[in-house]
Every structure is written in C-alpha cells, then in structure tokens.
Amino acid sequence: MDIIKIIDNYKNLSGYKIAQIYKDKMISYSELISKSDALACYLIEKFGRDKTPIVIYGHKEFEMIISFLACMKSGHPYIPVDDSQPYERVKSIVQNSKTKLIINNSKLSYSFDEVIEIKKEELNKIIHNYEGIIPDESYHLKDNDTIYIIYTSGSTGIPKGVEISLSNLKYFLKWCIKLYDKYLSEDKIFLNQISYSFDVSVMNIFSALILGKTLFTVDNEMLSNYRKLFYYFKESNLSTWISTPSTIEIFLNDENFNEKLFSKLELVILAGEPLTKQCVENIYNRFPNVKVINGYGPTEATILSTYIEITKEMLNKEESLPIGNPLEDSKILIKDDNGDILEEGKKGEICIQGKNVGKGYYLNETATKEVFVEEYIDSEKSRSYKTGDIGFIKNGIIYYCGRKDFQIKLNGNRIELEDIESNLKKITLIKNAVVVLYKVRNENQYLCAFVMLEDINRINDKKVILEIKKELKEYVPNYMIPKKIVLKDSFPININGKIDRKLLLQELENKCKDVKYGK
Amino acid sequence: MESKIINILENICKTDEINADLDIELFDYGYLDSLDVVELLTRIEEELKVKISISEIIREEISTPNKIIEFVKTHI
Numbered sequence: 001m002d003i004i005k006i007i008d009n010y011k012n013l014s015g016y017k018i019a020q021i022y023k024d025k026m027i028s029y030s031e032l033i034s035k036s037d038a039l040a041c042y043l044i045e046k047f048g049r050d051k052t053p054i055v056i057y058g059h060k061e062f063e064m065i066i067s068f069l070a071c072m073k074s075g076h077p078y079i080p081v082d083d084s085q086p087y088e089r090v091k092s093i094v095q096n097s098k099t100k101l102i103i104n105n106s107k108l109s110y111s112f113d114e115v116i117e118i119k120k121e122e123l124n125k126i127i128h129n130y131e132g133i134i135p136d137e138s139y140h141l142k143d144n145d146t147i148y149i150i151y152t153s154g155s156t157g158i159p160k161g162v163e164i165s166l167s168n169l170k171y172f173l174k175w176c177i178k179l180y181d182k183y184l185s186e187d188k189i190f191l192n193q194i195s196y197s198f199d200v201s202v203m204n205i206f207s208a209l210i211l212g213k214t215l216f217t218v219d220n221e222m223l224s225n226y227r228k229l230f231y232y233f234k235e236s237n238l239s240t241w242i243s244t245p246s247t248i249e250i251f252l253n254d255e256n257f258n259e260k261l262f263s264k265l266e267l268v269i270l271a272g273e274p275l276t277k278q279c280v281e282n283i284y285n286r287f288p289n290v291k292v293i294n295g296y297g298p299t300e301a302t303i304l305s306t307y308i309e310i311t312k313e314m315l316n317k318e319e320s321l322p323i324g325n326p327l328e329d330s331k332i333l334i335k336d337d338n339g340d341i342l343e344e345g346k347k348g349e350i351c352i353q354g355k356n357v358g359k360g361y362y363l364n365e366t367a368t369k370e371v372f373v374e375e376y377i378d379s380e381k382s383r384s385y386k387t388g389d390i391g392f393i394k395n396g397i398i399y400y401c402g403r404k405d406f407q408i409k410l411n412g413n414r415i416e417l418e419d420i421e422s423n424l425k426k427i428t429l430i431k432n433a434v435v436v437l438y439k440v441r442n443e444n445q446y447l448c449a450f451v452m453l454e455d456i457n458r459i460n461d462k463k464v465i466l467e468i469k470k471e472l473k474e475y476v477p478n479y480m481i482p483k484k485i486v487l488k489d490s491f492p493i494n495i496n497g498k499i500d501r502k503l504l505l506q507e508l509e510n511k512c513k514d515v516k517y518g519k
Numbered sequence: 520m521e522s523k524i525i526n527i528l529e530n531i532c533k534t535d536e537i538n539a540d541l542d543i544e545l546f547d548y549g550y551l552d553s554l555d556v557v558e559l560l561t562r563i564e565e566e567l568k569v570k571i572s573i574s575e576i577i578r579e580e581i582s583t584p585n586k587i588i589e590f591v592k593t594h595i
Contacts, residue, residue, distance in 0.1 A: 076579045116593075158548070170554060223578065224546075224574045224577070224578030225576075225577045225578065226573050226574045226575070226577075226578065227574055227575055227577060228577075229574075230574040246553075246554055247553075249554070250553050250556070250557055251573065252555060252560075253560070253572075253573050254572045254573035254574045255572070256572070256574055322522065330525065385581065386534070411552060411554060423570040443558075444531060444554050444555060444558055447549075448533070462536040462539050463539075465534075465536050466540070466543070466548065469548040469549060470548070473547070473548070478546070478547065478549060479549075481548060481549030483532065483533050483534070483549050483550060484534055485534075512533075517535070
C-alpha cells in the first residue's frame with residue numbers, strides 16, 4: 001500500500017471529488033493534492049534531503065492537511081500541534097524536536113530563535129508560486145521513516161514526542177479499510193472533529209483520504225455554539241461518527257440528536273477513554289440502525305490497539321464494557337511486575353506487541369527504553385510497548401481497569417498529573433503542589449490541586465486562586481487547569497516519606513460530603 | 520433565582536470563589552467544560568424548572584456567572 005500514490009490518484013478522477021468540508025467551504029481532491037505538491041516542492045528546495053521534522057500549528061484549517069501531505073511528499077515527519085496549546089507548550093515542543101520550520105496557521109505569532117515561521121498568508125503565496133510542480137518521488141517518505149510525531153503530556157512537565165513510522169500507519173490503515181468494508185456502504189462521510197494533537201484524528205484523516213471519501217469538519221468554535229452546529233449537522237449526511245465518549249455524551253443530552261439529524265449514520269467509533277453502557281444504550285435508542293465500536297489504544301502503538309463491536313447483549317451483562325481484541329497479527333499480553341505473562345482472568349499490565357508498536361519517544365532514549373522493549377516471541381524478534389494500563393482477559397476478550405501510575409484521562413485528554421504539578425511549581429507564588437483526579441459516581445470527574453504558597457499569609461486570600469489559574473494558563477492547555485484549587489499550609493506525609501495523596505483525596509471527599517449535607 | 524443559580528454554579532465549579540467575581544470567565548479558567556454545561560442545564564431544569572436544551576447554547580452567552588443569570592432569565 002503506497003498511501004501517497006493512492007491519494008494522488010484521486011486527482012485524476014473525473015468530476016469534483018470533495019476531500020474536506022469545513023463551514024461553508026470545501027476543498028476538492030485535485031486542489032488538496034496539487035497544493036500539497038506545490039508546498040512539498042518548496043520544502044524540497046529549502047531543505048533537500050534533510051529530514052528534520054516540521055511543526056504544523058493550527059486547528060482545522062485546510063492548510064493543516066495540505067501541510068501534512070506536503071511533509072510526507074518531501075520526506076519530513078510532521079508534528080501536529082493544536083492551537084489549544086499555549087505558547088510555552090509550543091516552545092518546549094519546538095525545542096525538544098529541534099525543528100527548523102513551523103507552519104503556523106493561527107493568528108498569533110510563534111517565532112523562535114533560528115526557527116523559520118511561515119504564516120498562513122505566506123504559505124498560500126508559496127503554494128501559488130510552486131503551482132503545477134510535482135515533487136520527485138524519491139523524496140517521498142519510506143516505510144521506516146517517521147510519518148508523524150505527536151506530543152503527549154510528560155510527567156516531567158515537558159511533553160514527550162511519540163514517533164510513528166509510515167509502516168506503523170500502513171499496518172493500521174489496512175485494518176481500518178477492512179473495518180469500513182464490513183460496516184459501511186458506498187457513501188462515506190467521516191466526522192473530523194478530534195483535535196489533530198490527538199492521534200485518533202489520524203484515523204479519520206487517512207482512512208477518508210485513502211478511500212477517496214469526504215471529511216466533515218467540526219471545529220472548537222462550533223462546539224461552543226451548538227445552535228449553529230445542529231443546523232450544520234443537518235446538512236452533513238454523515239456516515240461515520242468518530243469521537244471520544246465524552247463528546248458524544250454531550251450531544252446525546254439533546255433530544256434532537258437522533259436519526260432524523262443523521263439519517264445516513266451507520267457507524268459510531270468511540271475511543272480515548274472508558275466507554276459506559278449508559279452511553280451506548282443512549283446511542284442505540286437514538287440510532288437503532290447504527291453499530292458502535294469501542295476502540296482502545298495508546299498513541300505509542302498507533303491509534304487503536306484493540307477494538308470490539310458493542311452488542312446489545314453486552315449491555316445486559318454484569319461486567320463493564322470490554323476493549324475487545326487486538327488488531328490482526330498483533331498481540332496483547334497481560335504481564336505482572338516481573339514481566340511474566342499472566343493467565344486469563346488475572347489483572348496485570350497491558351502490553352502490546354506487533355507492527356503497530358511505534359518507534360519510541362523522539363530524541364529521548366531513556367524514556368523510550370523504559371517502555372519499548374525488544375522481545376523474542378516464537379524465536380522471532382518483535383517490539384512491544386508496556387502501556388502502564390491495567391487490564392485482564394476474560395473469555396479471550398480484553399478488559400481495561402485503570403492505570404499503574406499518575407496518568408489520567410479527562411474528557412478524552414491524556415494527562416500526567418505530575419505534568420500539571422511541575423507546571424504549577426513554575427509559578428513563583430507556589431512552594432509545592434499536588435494534583436489529583438477526583439471521581440464520584442454519577443458526577444463529572446475533575447482535577448483538584450492542593451497548593452502550598454510561598455507566602456503563608458495569603459492562605460485565606462481567594463484572589464490567589466485566580467492568580468494561579470491565570471499563570472498556569474500560560475504553561476498548559478485549558479483542559480489541564482485544575483477546576484478546584486485548595487490552599488494548604490502543609491501536606492500530609494505517608495510512611496514512605498512521600499506526600500500522602502490518598503489522604504488528600506480523602507480530605508477532599510469529606511469536604512464535598514459536608515457541602516452536600518449542608519454542614 | 521440569582522442565588523440559586525450561583526449555588527448551582529458553585530456546586531458544579533466546586534468552589535465558592537466565583538461568588539467574589541460574577542464576571543469571571545468560567546471556561547477560560549478551568550471552572551467549566553463542555554460536560555459541565557450538560558450538568559448545568561440539568562440542574563437548572565431540576566431546580567428552577569427552566570428547560571434549556573444543548574442546541575440552544577452559545578458558549579459566549581453563558582461564559583460568566585452574570586451571563587448565565589441573564590441567559591436563564593430570558594428563558595423563563
């Protein structure tokens with residue numbers, strides 16, 4: 001499978017083939033392809049055989065996907081960075097990746113020392129100047145080359161770049177095509193809502209493009225104006241919905257989100273966080289004819305590592321919903337702390353093995369060696385990735401049940417709690433900080449930070465909390481700002497001499513109870 | 520009604536500091552996210568008997584406690 005050639009072929013088809021719809025605009029395959037060709041030629045002229053990754057910053061602009069394809073055609077890995085990431089975060093990605101070029105589709109300026117910044121207007125001038133020129137195939141990405149690097153939250157406070165090769169993606173897309181063959185009819189329109197900083201978006205983009213189908217784009221601004229969005233949805237003819245469970249749950253709350261709105265919807269793919277039976281039940285009630293797929297997978301093992309169709313029978317069973325079975329030719333092993341494989345039914349760490357396991361963390365050998373390992377299975381060398389997720393196998397099907405460490409998922413966003421702590425500690429007001437995720441049944445989970453101030457006299461000053469939030473906002477995206485901040489004069493210490501997180505959580509729980517019962 | 524709304528907000532935002540500033544941008548400072556909006560509408564319906572559905576919402580119109588109060592008033 002040659003991804004670039006397959007997509008390029010749609011240029012020659014007769015008729016106007018739409019690649020992407022965004023608001024009241026659309027871009028055809030021929031426009032997408034010729035623009036990416038033009039940009040690729042510029043990149044080749046500028047960098048030659050130098051394969052340094054390129055940062056593509058922005059949101060859902062057409063120029064984003066044009067740039068991704070241009071990078072593939074000129075042999076550069078692309079680093080997609082959503083504009084929800086603040087300046088300081090982009091800065092650490094730029095520094096970590098040693099990029100030489102940032103294509104900036106946002107309105108803000110992102111200039112860094114010795115890094116070329118191309119803004120949207122300039123980008124379109126370049127595309128215009130190189131119009132009609134086709135890049136030499138010898139520059140195209142090769143199988144072992146990195147196609148993209150996606151930065152995720154890192155426990156040190158600096159994001160980690162997960163490196164995925166072209167062959168990793170090919171393996172995944174072969175599975176995608178089979179899945180869509182099974183579930184979808186000829187007309188395929190895919191929802192393109194997930195942020196490009198999150199790897200499930202790669203699934204939408206490339207499965208639509210290699211099938212020559214259409215991406216129906218929803219951006220963050222639309223998500224803050226549901227009234228308009230519902231009108232927009234009505235015209236969509238959407239066949240495949242892909243999002244996190246949290247996103248679809250918001251819509252399910254409105255009774256107008258039903259079969260009438262999406263009369264052609266056939267498939268709902270949900271991934272990025274645990275899926276509840278209630279959510280699937282609601283979907284089946286509103287859309288009696290759709291199928292729901294639950295997907296699971298860390299960025300490190302290329303988008304999804306397991307999947308399963310959630311049947312109505314599963315909803316009646318006692319256990320929570322499974323994450324399913326591994327993709328063809330890949331394996332999931334449940335291991336104990338010594339790395340020994342556990343028997344069925346026992347809980348342990350989920351380890352992924354196969355062609356979907358990525359290259360590692362970009363320019364970070366130490367972190368890579370901790371979780372990416374080479375193993376011999378049936379005397380064949382194979383790479384495996386230790387996810388840090390806890391799970392078990394029952395009747396051959398895999399179930400997820402939590403984390404080994406302080407990584408959490410909040411509304412589909414992957415966050416290391418220590419990442420927030422490290423960034424809180426950058427704030428001069430703050431002496432020490434601990435962040436916990438607070439969950440109560442039937443209530444939305446939220447982040448709570450316990451903070452010790454440098455100036456103990458300000459402990460009763462409520463303005464401090466807003467000051468902290470304001471400064472933290474400069475370092476982390478909004479979804480990482482703790483909802484609740486509790487000021488403390490000291491932290492409880494456990495037997496091991498560490499801050500006692502459990503006790504802090506307990507304290508929070510008691511506080512919340514007091515509020516509920518009006519004490 | 521105002522105090523009821525503030526009460527609901529304090530409950531959802533898990534804090535009482537919003538009472539100090541009713542013009543605080545709730546989405547910008549991590550007090551509210553999209554899932555909380557659903558919760559907010561449910562509570563408003565339960566406690567104030569005002570039914571507002573998600574598809575009537577424009578985030579800009581409910582981004583501060585004061586705006587939420589105004590918004591609910593126009594839906595009575």
